[in-house]
Structures are given as C-alpha cells and as structure tokens.
Amino acid sequence: MKEIRDNARKLMKGFCRVCPVCDGKACAGEVPGMGGINTGNAFKRNVSALREVTLNMRLLHDVTDPDPSSNVLGLDLAMPVMAAPIGGVSFNMGGGMEEQDYVDAILGGCKDAGVIGCTGDGVPEFIYKSAFDGITKFEGHGIPFIKPWEGGEFEEKLDMAAKTGCSVLGMDIDAAGLITLRLMGRPVSPKSPAQLKEVADMVHDRGLKFILKGIMDPREAVRAAEAGADAIVISNHGGRVLDHTPGTAEVLTDVAEEVKGSAIIMVDGGVRDGFDVLKMVALGADCVLIGRPFCYAAIGGGRDGVVKYLGTIMAQLKQSMVLTGCKDIASAGLHILYDAF
Template identity: 30%
Template sequence: MTQPASVSDWRERAKKRLPHMMFEYIDGGAYAETTLRRNVEAIERIALRQRILTDVSKLQLSTELFGQKLAMPLLLAPVGMAGLYARRGEVQAARAAQAAGLPFCLSTVSICSIEEVRAGTTEPIWFQLYMIKDRGYMEALLQRAKAAGTKVLIFTVDLPVAGARYRDVRSGLSGVLSPLDKLKRGINGAMHPHWMWNVFLNGRPQSFGNLVDAMPNAKGTNDFAMWIGKNFDSSVSWEDFAWVRERWDGPIIIKGILDAEDAKRAAEVGADGIVVSNHGGRQLDGVPAAIEALPPIMRVVGDRMTVLMDGGVRSGLDVLKALALGAKGVLIGRAWAYALGGGGEAGVRAMLLTMQRELEVAMALTGCTDVRTAGEHLLVRDR
C-alpha cells in the first residue's frame, strides 16, 4: 500500500483501519460541525506572500518554549482515548514526538497512565489537566505528574460541560445502547481485524489510566461519558486557576481561550501561556475559527505571555500562517490522531516529518529563514 503523504491521506488510512465509532470520535465535532469546518477553511483563506531571490539555503526551524528546545514550533496536543486508536497509543505517539524533537502532551482522559507513558520515553512529557469535582483526586493527579518529571501543565478550561457531539451518539460511542446497537458495534469491530488484534485483544487494559481509581465501576466508553457528565466540574472559575497555581510550581498554560477579554484576564492572573482554541470545533459550534481569534488576542496580550494556537492545522504551511499571526507555537490534535490510527508510531513519525518538510518549503518560498522572525510581513493583506 502506498505510504500516506498528507494529513488528509492519513485520515483516509485511519478511516479504513479503525472501527466506525473510533474514527467518528476523532473526526467529528459539535452540533452541525460549522466551527470544525471553519477552523480549516479560515486557515486556507490566508494567503502567503511568495518572495524571490532571497538566500534561503539555511533555515532555522528550531525554537524554545518554556525552557524546552523544539525542533520546530509544533506540539502534539492532548487527545483523549488515543490508546484506542493503536496498541498503547499514547506511548507510541509520545515516542514519535520525542524522536522528532517535539513535546507530547498527555490528556487527562488517556488510556495509558502518565506513569506508563513516562516509562516508555526517555524525556519528560507535558500533561493536560481537566478539573473534576474531587479536589483530593486532582491534587494527587498533579503530584503524579510531578513525580513523572512533568515540567509544563496545560489547564484545559473550555469543557465545563461536554458539547453535543451527535456523531458519537449515532456511532454508539456515547448514549444508551440497545442490545442491537451493541451487536452492531461488535460486528463493526470484528470487521477491522488489524484493530481487533492489536488494540482490542492485545492492547489491554483499556481503562482510563489517569482516572482508573476515580471511576472503578466504569466498563466502557458509554459509562465513561456518563461519568464525565457527573464528575467534570462545571463550577470551575478563575479562582480554580489560583488553586492549581498553588499546587504547581512550573509553567501553566490555559487552553481553550477564544476571547480577547479572557486572554487579558489570563495574563492578569499569572498564566505563563495560553492556547487559542475552540477545542477543535468539539464544544460550542458557531464560534470563530481559532486562527480568526488569534489576531485580536495578540493585540490585547502582546508579549505579556506565550501564545499558542490549535485548530484546523493540517500542514506545515498552516503552521507558518499561525506563526505569522503571532503564535509562538502550534498544537496539532487530529493530525497525529489520524496518523496514529492509520500507522501507529511509524505513522506519527512520518506525518511529523512531512509537516517539517512542508514548513521548510513554506519558509523558503516566503523568504523566511527563521521561524522566530515570522510575522505579518509573510502574509498578503487586502489593499
């Protein structure tokens, strides 16, 4: 089979290799998925300036974020349940990121625990935190992250309640299943023998490693969805950031900011960075694309903190566009999830190498020799 090239190619590979409900979980968004589409379309509308006769024989892709050197300004975003896309999937993805010289951020709702992922790598990973009502458990989870050597914490704040993800309901990933629904789901899994053998049979345990002690009676994704509804804390406020700050002495990045006023408040309360994000279009549908929200946030925040962005990034060209609009780095989620589902660790490595080459080409043809100098001068502006 021909090796996938672009992220869209990896998407098609994942669609074939994964059971329907797992692919739909990666691929879907909230409501009518307007924002999901807008994330991609808004980036596509941005035009780069092609420049000529500039010496681009030497390109500087590396940068530094929060004291860590990155081979390029790209990070693997936290993605839930990645251990169901490939055998011990979070470990595979973390190894691929490490091989590429990039940070990997582990989701709170990962299949593999932070201890397992750390044991499978030689460098510390980043950790993403959701708040649940049991503050004692949250404090213990932060201590586990510290014990694993984690230096950077991403505090995700845009999920006080789960968005209406209708694809998950239709696929049977969430909601109440009838016996017929369960039978159909089982048959669909059996129709994907590679996944059945590598993940379902040989990729156990398939519990949520970071939360297993908090949800001992959960037996599957449907139980987990109900557990989230009962235990994720919808009362989270700015005071809770102070609670986390008191218990974490490293950099804290607030993820899920889409409004300039919230970005300003994040700077005022002492966040070290933010991720401009609409949760990949999986929460509130009809909001701006992340790339559209970036410029007004940069005008308010400026250099007061490190601003990152995610949402709709599918290529190295997209990375350069985000940098040109002020982001210091870009997170990718679906891109690596597709590659993991379509090819495991090797797939993620290949996808990251492609994105690096795309970024190099985009830099060379815009006359940008150093990612740290990327700015609006790389973009075509309406005259």
C-alpha cells in the same frame, strides 16, 4: 503517508473516515467520535478560517536554508509544533489500538522528531494513567493535560503528573463544555480568576510551568496571564465543546496582541500541514498544536507513522519559510501574509 492513512481508515472504521481533507464535514456531530459538536460548524470554521489566510511569496532574498527551531517554555524544539492532547482511543477512535500504545506512539514519535507530545485526560481512569505512564517511560518528555476537576481531584492528579518528570503541565479549561464527560456523569465547570490563580500556584509550587488551554477571547487571555498562566492555548477544543465559535486563526492576532510578552501564545484547530504552521506563527503564535492528523498517523503507523507525519510537516514548513523569506521562526509575521483578517 498513503499507506499509513489507508491502514488508519481500516482501524478507525465507523469513527474516522480519514478524509482527503480533514475538515469536519463528514464527521459533523460525531462526539464521542472524531467530529465537532452538533452541526460541526466550529470544527469546520477552524479549517476554513485557516484556508482564508494566504502566504505571500517573496523571493528576492538570500534565505535558502531556514532555521525552524524554537524554544518554547524552556523546551528546545526542532520546530514550534506539538501533538495536541488527545484521549479516549476506545470511544473516540474505535479502539483499533490500546490507549497506552497510542500514547507511546505519540510521545515516542514526537521525541524522535525533536518535538514534544501532549497527553489527554478524562473518564475512564486509564486515559490519564496511560498518559502518566507514557511520560514517565519517556523520562518526562511529554506535557500532561489535566481537566479542571473539582475538589481535591485536580491536586491529586497534579501530584501524579509531577512524578512523571515533566517540566510543563496544562489544563483544558474548555472541557467545561465536553459532552463526553457529561455522558459519563463527571461534568466540570468554568473557573473564576481567583480559582485559576490557585490552580496556577499549585502547578508552580511543584516546579512546573503552567499552560491554560481553551482561550478564545483577548480579555480572557489577559486574565489567564494575570492569574499566572505561563502559556495559553487559543483553542475551541477542535470544535468539540461549543458549536458556532469563530475559527482559532480568526481570533489569534487579537489575542496575541493583548498578551504578547506576558504569556507564550499557543494555538490549535484545523492545522494540517507545515504551511498552516507558518500561517499560525505569522498570525502571532509562538507554538502550534496539531490534533486529529496525529490520530491517523499514530493509529495507522505507530511511532514511525508519527515520525513520518512530522517529517512532512518539517519539509513543508521549511519550504514555506524559503518561499516567504523567513530565515527563522522569529522572522515570520503578518508581513508574509496577504490580506489576513
């Protein structure tokens, strides 16, 4: 990983420093770029909140070969981890790699490692076009995310996405706060529960499952599930849309309690290693998305870099499962944490 990170640091010069700890401090305010918005507090808080969660060691048991596999939204995964949707390699990461090569590295690397990658959306057009072309190339093994576009634009992109062969599709509703879309003259807005239901119905009509990304409040999670979301992602968009939010780990348990059983609970923000993955699962997540570390893995090492990063996550996850006595993912819960929020 050191070689991959060193290479990424060169290729992402001026956009990402590939810090020893990716915590939003050095890149605060760099949006476009890799940072969090304004003071970068929301990004930093994702990382610091997760750091506050501690795993309690438990060693008097017979778990030596835990099973980290999971089925999420009908997808069999080697572990409950996905690459978060990320778009805009040129204006966010310095353009050291073409958008299409980036998408292919993420989707291919995730597939090789037995998990799945999500793709991003935005302006310019090549962002979603590369995403849909990549998912088609990998025979539907990818989850496209589309922004909450107005008018007929969402449906138009939905039709294109459905042709990729994917079985699940997401919308990042929190893109309503994205400065990058505003700068390009294409801002999007929040949606009422009735509008959201129309979106969920459109997605279901194409035979796809629907993920709504950008939930931070238990009541919003209930509304999303009632409107037809099959899964929600607890996310503040990596701290890129609203400064001064809590960390996602802080709100996870309350949100999960409200919708457990009615929607699949996914989360992202500040997850860096396999120990963080287990913490999020213990706090109530069914699946964990990781964002920025996949950028350096893919840009610094291509498809192999992504596989290597996921191999590290898998080893850490298994190690933490042994040392907390979790024989499988379903066995992880608040009881393996010490003094969580």
